[in-house]
Amino acid sequence: MISGARIMVECLEAEGVNVIFGYPGAAICPFYDALLDSSIRHILVRQEQNAGHAANGYARISGRPGVCVVTSGPGATNLVTAVASAYMDSIPIVAITGQVQSELIGRDVFQEADITGACEPFTKHSYLVKRTEDLPRIIKEAFYIASTGRPGPVLIDVPVDIQTNEIKGYKYPEAVDIIGYKPSLKGNGLQIKRACEAITAAKRPVICAGGGVFSSKAEHALLDFARKADIPVVNTLMGIGVIPSDDRLCLGMLGTHGVKMANEAIQGADLLLLCGARVGDRSMASPNQVAKRTKIIHIDVDPAEIGKNMQANIPIVGDLCSVLSQMYERIEPLEHSEWIEKCRSRSQLDMGEEDEGKYINPKRFMRLLSETAADDAILVADVGQNQIWSANCFKIRNGRFLTSGGMGTMGYSVPASVGAWTAADGRQVIAVCGDGSFQMQMMELGTIRQHGIKNKIIVMNNTKLGMVRELQDKNYGGRHSGVDLSGSPDFNLLAQAYGIPHARIDSMGEARSAINQMLSTDGPFLLECIVSPAEGSFV
Amino acid sequence: MKHTISVLVENQAGVLSKVASLFSRRGFNIDSLAVGETEDPAISRMTIVADGSDYTVEQIEKQLNKVIPVIKVKTLQEGKYISRMLSLFKVSVPADKRAEIMKIAEVMGAKVLDVTKTTITLEFCDTVERTETLQALLEPYGIKEMARTGAIAIEKGSSTVRK
Ligand SMILES: Cc1ncc(C[n+]2csc(CCOP(=O)(O)OP(=O)(O)O)c2C)c(N)n1
Ligand SMILES: [Mg+2]
Numbered sequence: 190m191i192s193g194a195r196i197m198v199e200c201l202e203a204e205g206v207n208v209i210f211g212y213p214g215a216a217i218c219p220f221y222d223a224l225l226d227s228s229i230r231h232i233l234v235r236q237e238q239n240a241g242h243a244a245n246g247y248a249r250i251s252g253r254p255g256v257c258v259v260t261s262g263p264g265a266t267n268l269v270t271a272v273a274s275a276y277m278d279s280i281p282i283v284a285i286t287g288q289v290q291s292e293l294i295g296r297d298v299f300q301e302a303d304i305t306g307a308c309e310p311f312t313k314h315s316y317l318v319k320r321t322e323d324l325p326r327i328i329k330e331a332f333y334i335a336s337t338g339r340p341g342p343v344l345i346d347v348p349v350d351i352q353t354n355e356i357k358g359y360k361y362p363e364a365v366d367i368i369g370y371k372p373s374l375k376g377n378g379l380q381i382k383r384a385c386e387a388i389t390a391a392k393r394p395v396i397c398a399g400g401g402v403f404s405s406k407a408e409h410a411l412l413d414f415a416r417k418a419d420i421p422v423v424n425t426l427m428g429i430g431v432i433p434s435d436d437r438l439c440l441g442m443l444g445t446h447g448v449k450m451a452n453e454a455i456q457g458a459d460l461l462l463l464c465g466a467r468v469g470d471r472s473m474a475s476p477n478q479v480a481k482r483t484k485i486i487h488i489d490v491d492p493a494e495i496g497k498n499m500q501a502n503i504p505i506v507g508d509l510c511s512v513l514s515q516m517y518e519r520i521e522p523l524e525h526s527e528w529i530e531k532c533r534s535r536s537q538l539d540m541g542e543e544d545e546g547k548y549i550n551p552k553r554f555m556r557l558l559s560e561t562a563a564d565d566a567i568l569v570a571d572v573g574q575n576q577i578w579s580a581n582c583f584k585i586r587n588g589r590f591l592t593s594g595g596m597g598t599m600g601y602s603v604p605a606s607v608g609a610w611t612a613a614d615g616r617q618v619i620a621v622c623g624d625g626s627f628q629m630q631m632m633e634l635g636t637i638r639q640h641g642i643k644n645k646i647i648v649m650n651n652t653k654l655g656m657v658r659e660l661q662d663k664n665y666g667g668r669h670s671g672v673d674l675s676g677s678p679d680f681n682l683l684a685q686a687y688g689i690p691h692a693r694i695d696s697m698g699e700a701r702s703a704i705n706q707m708l709s710t711d712g713p714f715l716l717e718c719i720v721s722p723a724e725g726s727f728v
Numbered sequence: 729m730k731h732t733i734s735v736l737v738e739n740q741a742g743v744l745s746k747v748a749s750l751f752s753r754r755g756f757n758i759d760s761l762a763v764g765e766t767e768d769p770a771i772s773r774m775t776i777v778a779d780g781s782d783y784t785v786e787q788i789e790k791q792l793n794k795v796i797p798v799i800k801v802k803t804l805q806e807g808k809y810i811s812r813m814l815s816l817f818k819v820s821v822p823a824d825k826r827a828e829i830m831k832i833a834e835v836m837g838a839k840v841l842d843v844t845k846t847t848i849t850l851e852f853c854d855t856v857e858r859t860e861t862l863q864a865l866l867e868p869y870g871i872k873e874m875a876r877t878g879a880i881a882i883e884k885g886s887s888t889v890r891k
Contacts, residue, residue, distance in 0.1 A: 305742070306745070309745070309746065309749050310749065310753050313794075313796070314796040317741075317742070319741075334796060367796060368738065368799050369737070369738060369795075369796055369797055369798050369799040369800075370796050491794070492790050492793070493787070493790035493791055493793070493794055496783075496786065497787065497790075
């Protein structure tokens with residue numbers, strides 16, 4: 190006889206899971222008990238939302254679904270923001286929640302919450318397990334659904350009796366067969382032919398690459414295609430790092446907080462090739478204007494994204510990596526040097542004054558950090574001005590840039606960097622956050638300390654909810670409401686309390702040596718940068 | 729504009745709420761929704777009548793297709809399908825008007841199910857339009873109560889939704 194809990198652990202092992210992020214409680218105790226006999230590493234976070242963000246960071250670096258496990262009721266509801274954040278960014282996570290006993294469901298018993306119901310809008314799929322016998326199939330399906338097609342979070346809600354029930358035995362299925370779920374892979378040949386003809390005819394083509402490039406592991410296919418067809422590439426926030434920032438084809442990030450070079454390229458283009466980008470409102474404020482004067486080719490694995498925000502002349506449904514390879518085979522080498530030079534000649538970034546003595550210039554600091562960090566460093570940006578400084582000034586070469594793009598969830602960076610670090614195989618992982626967002630996640634210093642996580646944390650302290658302050662300056666006549674963060678703790682003392690090495694700098698003269706100290710420390714490090722409360726985010 | 733959409737789904741718990749919540753979440757208005765078993769007991773068929781522009785309907789179709797237990801979605805083409813809804817009307821009727829109502833029922837093809845001293849209850853199974861006609865004819869007498877199913881629909885000719 191074997192218990193449901195044991196089956197759950199064995200199925201996770203069979204999926205190749207070696208680390209999970211979680212927080213226990215009564216309704217998930219049978220699983221936690223079975224976990225003791227497994228080689229799967231458990232990382233105890235300090236709040237359930239952070240288990241979800243850690244699984245998110247893990248998934249984005251490992252390229253496999255991240256797993257988080259929490260208890261019923263408040264444990265499950267604490268996880269909701271992380272599930273929603275993963276959904277908006279199409280990140281594959283498998284979230285396992287404990288649930289009250291099957292026969293008590295619906296009676297509002299202690300710590301009961303309808304979590305599959307609550308997460309319905311934010312999950313790719315969810316299960317409330319009814320029989321212990323169903324666990325193997327459900328777990329197999331969950332990993333498959335989370336990681337194929339357009340990835341996303343899958344929730345498995347497991348009542349405690351399903352975990353304790355014993356059955357005779359089980360077989361972990363080798364394949365899944367869901368009649369209503371057959372993600373298409375290859376692009377339609379005719380559409381690909383049309384796309385290549387349009388690209389060949391175009392004079393000023395631009396590629397706009399989004400997070401889908403990473404989901405599809407299409408970085409190389411994209412670069413190969415862009416080079417062969419000689420097309421410059423702009424990226425969305427989720428697409429930062431799709432091609433190396435120092436490549437001649439890379440024009441940087443578009444959108445409200447993007448760079449002029451990228452936005453002007455879109456304005457001047459006669460053909461736009463959207464690759465795994467959903468054209469969100471922050472990327473393109475008026476997509477229909479652009480569509481009027483530009484030929485649009487849209488490649489996405491999710492047919493629902495094509496034509497949702499922007500009409501496409503040539504829609505191609507399929508896995509980006511296969512479609513780009515198919516297009517690469519078909520396209521003749523092209524040459525657009527003049528157009529590319531024109532794009533590149535436009536205004537450079539405005540990095541602000543070198544040094545005002547009293548403060549860190551966050552833009553120059555981020556530039557310096559990217560020059561000093563390893564070539565393959567992973568930068569995890571939080572939300573706010575710090576995110577924009579990171580996005581535009583930290584140059585990704587062979588590393589990755591992670592952030593909560595679709596949801597803009599403050600408190601993402603530190604837990605996501607914990608997850609990223611566990612998958613990073615010794616690569617540098619640096620979280621950058623604001624003083625506001627840090628205080629939404631600073632309890633994770635405990636997790637970092639306990640589990641020997643060697644990530645670096647940079648807190649951009651401008652004593653304000655800077656992004657909102659900036660908005661109030663722009664649109665509310667400078668009336669500041671609810672954005673002052675006085676009362677914040679001394680972040681260095683806090684790091685010290687956790688036994689984490691730390692430093693504080695308030696002039697650019699100290700920046701280089703502080704960065705070196707942080708990066709050469711074998712272990713976690715907290716670096717606090719004192720930034721002017723008046724600093725702006727635009728470049 | 730009204731659209732009639734047929735949705736084949738795996739017959740499992742929670743599918744109805746997944747489909748229904750999708751409509752409200754994406755801002756689509758449902759006029760009616762009917763669901764029942766199909767020739768294959770593992771598969772249920774939903775017929776949804778929704779109001780919206782062509783853009784909205786295209787989005788509904790695509791979003792429905794993303795729901796994992798949804799097997800097939802098809803918007804039925806105007807004029808190429810047969811649809812029926814079932815309604816029950818309880819009409820107030822003094823004895824001297826009873827014959828009039830019986831006449832209306834007969835002309836329209838409604839069935840008399842129940843008669844009391846003061847009411848008459850009719851069953852009507854027809855298209856949405858004809859149901860509305862009958863309703864308009866009965867209104868002057870006073871409809872005390874009315875119950876309707878959502879419309880169900882099937883394509884004309886030999887083609888089916890699955891193929
Ligand atoms: C969970 C959450 N709450 C509120 C917001 C709204 N918001 C966006 S940016 C921001 C300010 C962030 O302040 P801080 O972390 O100090 O970063 P800064 O902008 O100062 O760099 C706020 C409150 C959000 N994005 N996420
Ligand atoms: Mg701040």
